[in-house]
Amino acid sequence: MLRLEKDRFEKRAFNYFDIISYLESKIQGLLIETVVKNKLKGSAQ
Numbered sequence: 091m092l093r094l095e096k097d098r099f100e101k102r103a104f105n106y107f108d109i110i111s112y113l114e115s116k117i118q119g120l121l122i123e124t125v126v127k128n129k130l131k132g133s134a135q
Contacts, residue, residue, distance in 0.1 A: 091110055092110070108122075111129065
């Protein structure tokens with residue numbers, strides 16, 4: 091998935107839906123909003 095995220099033809103799908111965060115939430119058993127908030131907190135620091 092990470093490789094596809096960098097592909098210019100596949101990139102558009104990632105703009106509409108954060109597939110990586112969705113998958114991380116399912117693996118970790120968290121809500122997707124929690125994963126996204128954690129990512130935003132990490133990028134702001």
